[in-house]
Amino acid sequence: MKASLSYQCLRIYFANYHYNPDxxxxxxxxxxxxxxxxxxxxELAIVQSLFTYRKFKRNxxxxxxxxxxxxxxxxxxxxxxxxxxxEKGKEHVLFFGPEDWWIGDLYSFLSNTPxxxxxxxxxxxxxxxxSKENLDVLYEKVPKLNKYFRILFQNAFITLxxxxxxxxxxxxxxxxxxxxxxxxxxxxxxxxxxxxxFLGITPQSxxxxxxxxxxx
Amino acid sequence: MKASLSYQCLRIYFANYHYNPDxxxxxxxxxxxxxxxxxxxxELAIVQSLFTYRKFKRNxxxxxxxxxxxxxxxxxxxxxxxxxxxEKGKEHVLFFGPEDWWIGDLYSFLSNTPxxxxxxxxxxxxxxxxSKENLDVLYEKVPKLNKYFRILFQNAFITLxxxxxxxxxxxxxxxxxxxxxxxxxxxxxxxxxxxxxFLGITPQSxxxxxxxxxxx
DNA sequence: CGAAAATTTGACATGACTCAACTGGAGTGG
DNA sequence: CCACTCCAGTTGAGTCATGTCAAATTTTCG
Numbered sequence: 001m002k003a004s005l006s007y008q009c010l011r012i013y014f015a016n017y018h019y020n021p022d023x024x025x026x027x028x029x030x031x032x033x034x035x036x037x038x039x040x041x042x043e044l045a046i047v048q049s050l051f052t053y054r055k056f057k058r059n060x061x062x063x064x065x066x067x068x069x070x071x072x073x074x075x076x077x078x079x080x081x082x083x084x085x086x087e088k089g090k091e092h093v094l095f096f097g098p099e100d101w102w103i104g105d106l107y108s109f110l111s112n113t114p115x116x117x118x119x120x121x122x123x124x125x126x127x128x129x130x131s132k133e134n135l136d137v138l139y140e141k142v143p144k145l146n147k148y149f150r151i152l153f154q155n156a157f158i159t160l161x162x163x164x165x166x167x168x169x170x171x172x173x174x175x176x177x178x179x180x181x182x183x184x185x186x187x188x189x190x191x192x193x194x195x196x197x198f199l200g201i202t203p204q205s206x207x208x209x210x211x212x213x214x215x216x
Numbered sequence: 217m218k219a220s221l222s223y224q225c226l227r228i229y230f231a232n233y234h235y236n237p238d239x240x241x242x243x244x245x246x247x248x249x250x251x252x253x254x255x256x257x258x259e260l261a262i263v264q265s266l267f268t269y270r271k272f273k274r275n276x277x278x279x280x281x282x283x284x285x286x287x288x289x290x291x292x293x294x295x296x297x298x299x300x301x302x303e304k305g306k307e308h309v310l311f312f313g314p315e316d317w318w319i320g321d322l323y324s325f326l327s328n329t330p331x332x333x334x335x336x337x338x339x340x341x342x343x344x345x346x347s348k349e350n351l352d353v354l355y356e357k358v359p360k361l362n363k364y365f366r367i368l369f370q371n372a373f374i375t376l377x378x379x380x381x382x383x384x385x386x387x388x389x390x391x392x393x394x395x396x397x398x399x400x401x402x403x404x405x406x407x408x409x410x411x412x413x414f415l416g417i418t419p420q421s422x423x424x425x426x427x428x429x430x431x432x
Numbered sequence: 433c434g435a436a437a438a439t440t441t442g443a444c445a446t447g448a449c450t451c452a453a454c455t456g457g458a459g460t461g462g
Numbered sequence: 463c464c465a466c467t468c469c470a471g472t473t474g475a476g477t478c479a480t481g482t483c484a485a486a487t488t489t490t491c492g
Contacts, residue, residue, distance in 0.1 A: 086385040094381055107374045116381075139363070146362040147355070153369035158323045160376040165310055165332075167383050168416040169302040172480075191438070200384045205480055207440050388448075407470070421448055423472050 024053060027076055028128055031100055037148045046141050050134040056080075056125045062103070063119040069108035071129035075099050078125025079189060082117050083197065093197040096122075096186055102152065103127075122190055172201050173209050240269060243292055244344055247316060253364045262357050266350040272296075272341045278319070279335040285324035287345035291315050294341025295405060298333050299413065309413040312338075312402055318368065319343075338406055388417050389425050 025048060032039065039047065052071075056062060062080060063069050073080075080097040082105070094117065097103035108115035109132060130138065138145055166175050176199055180187055187195065196206035241264060248255065255263065268287075272278060278296060279285050289296075296313040298321070310333065313319035324331035325348060346354065354361055382391050392415055396403055403411065412422035 084381050084385055090385070092381065092384040094377060094384070106370060106377075110370070110374075143359065143362075146359075146366050150362050150366035150369060153366060153373050154322060154326070156373050157369050157376065158326075160373065160380065161310060161322075164376065164379060164383070165300050165308065167380070168308040168310070168413075169300055169306070193438070197384075202481060203439070204441085204482085208480090211440080409470070418449060419471070420450085420473085424448090427472080 024076070024128075027100060028074055031074070032148055035148055035151045037144055039142070043142045043144075047138065050138055051128045051130050054127055054129055056121045056127070058121055058124050060125075061118065061120045062127070063105060063108075063115055063117065065116060065118050066114045067108075068112055069105040069115050071131055072102060072104035072106070072109055072135065073097075073127040073129045075101050075103060076126040076128060078121055078123040079186070080119055080121050080125055080127075081190075081194065082119050084117055091197055092200070093194055096183075096190065096194075096198065098186055098189075122194065167200060172199065172205060173212070175199050176206065176209050177213075240292070240344075243316060244290055247290070248364055251364055251367045253360055255358070259358045259360075263354065266354055267344045267346050270343055270345055272337045272343070274337055274340050276341075277334065277336045278343070279321060279324075279331060279333065281332060281334050282330045283324075284328055285321040285331050287347055288318060288320040288322070288325055288351070289313075289343040289345045291317050291319060292342040292344060294337055294339040295402070296335055296337050296341055296343075297406075297410065298335045300333055307413055308416070309410055312399075312406065312410075312414065314402055314405075338410065383416060388415065388421060389428070391415050392422065392425050393429075 025044070028047075028051075029039065029044075051074075054073075056078070062071075062073060065085065075097050077099050079099070080103050081093050082095040082097065082103060083091045083093045085091055095103065097119075103119060105115040105117050105119070107113070108117075112132075166178060170178070176195075179195065179199060192206055192210070193203040196203045199206070201209075241260070244263075244267075245255065245260075267290075270289075272294070278289060281301065291313050293315050295315070296319050297309050298311040298313065298319060299307045299309045301307055311319065313335075319335060321331040321333050321335070323329070324333075328348075382394060386394070392411075395411065395415060408422055408426075409419040412419045415422070417425075
């Protein structure tokens with residue numbers, strides 16, 4: 001199992017000529033380091049043995065409604081989105097997951113129950129994935145990862161709290177401007193209807209907001 | 217109906233009026249235990265030395281906009297609310313904090329910056345508070361608390377994600393019914409206008425929803 | 433280049449908001 | 463014990479932001 005896994009990773013390295021094998025772990029390690037989590041050689045080896053590298057094409061799904069989320073994914077390149085489909089068939093974007101972010105359905109992942117969300121790729125996307133079993137081993141063998149994810153979830157909680165506040169108390173225009181200011185890099189890479197969906201408005205409404213902004 | 221509710225509150229009030237010092241830590245320890253965090257005698261002593269017990273009256277503030285959040289609070293009894301005031305002076309409830317929950321403004325707490333939120337008590341409320349300095353010491357001396365808060369924030373993140381999904385994709389009526397189902401114990405203790413604010417609608421709209429429900 | 437998708441625009445509908453008035457219960461003081 | 467006030471909740475009428483549906487236009491991508 002482990003052997004074939006390594007082999008597969010190796011094969012993917014070569015298949016993906018854009019990707020530098022030596023640098024594959026840099027982004028994750030940097031992300032850890034930014035939260036003051038520094039791994040020694042042994043810990044790094046454990047991490048490397050328990051994560052799996054995967055590539056997804058644009059429009060390919062990482063997770064589909066009804067399936068159980070088997071992995072959490074750290075995005076190395078590209079951008080994914082998590083969305084929900086309502087009873088009228090409309091999509092509602094909950095998150096964008098560009099490089100250096102984690103994506104997945106935590107609830108499904110932890111509880112082993114079918115997810116209500118879909119996650120697909122808005123660009124060709126590369127990720128490092130960890131399964132629940134492996135993550136449990138990781139927490140066991142590298143306890144400092146508890147601190148890492150504690151900080152990660154703390155920040156996610158703060159961000160989401162702010163987002164709920166924005167939806168509750170600010171008009172669509174204000175939310176759009178906040179979005180532009182907060183995620184300028186994402187805004188340029190994704191379709192307006194995705195942004196509209198994230199903001200909780202229709203593409204038509206967003207178009208009108210943009211028109212108003214252009215006037216000024 | 218109203219009478220029995222008042223009576224119940226009264227009963228609870230008297231039952232807890234003379235707080236039992238020996239039992240003060242039970243709720244927190246139980247909360248830890250539910251997440252498989254068990255403290256030995258030494259660790260318990262450390263925790264007890266770094267938390268502070270405080271009582272607040274109904275309508276009293278734990279935190280006011282513009283101040284820096286110096287503590288995170290674990291609610292032992294009563295119920296608090298976190299709300300934001302928009303530029304028109306309207307209040308928007310982000311969270312209710314009944315017993316067994318944590319409340320505070322994490323962002324202000326961690327970054328040492330003035331908060332945009334207010335936290336006040338909807339009932340007489342008792343809490344255990346920890347300051348940032350003490351929490352840092354705690355993480356240092358009782359590393360397993362990283363795991364505790366990691367799990368806590370994980371769950372908070374899941375709950376908030378669900379809430380954003382609900383706001384984006386479901387009508388007011390549906391959100392209200394979800395709220396009733398999810399927090400039946402809270403619903404009976406707080407004013408409708410607080411619930412309306414939490415749901416992101418006006419008290420008038422909520423009143424109309426309730427009328428519709430009653431018809432059926 | 434050409435088909436499909438995304439965006440924009442217009443006309444109209446609607447759910448939720450605002451403002452204002454009314455109801456009823458809780459608390460207060462004469 | 464009643465009159466009075468206060469406040470949450472309810473109800474009604476009119477308004478407004480945003481949604482819906484449909485069509486025109488632009489952009490994307492095979």
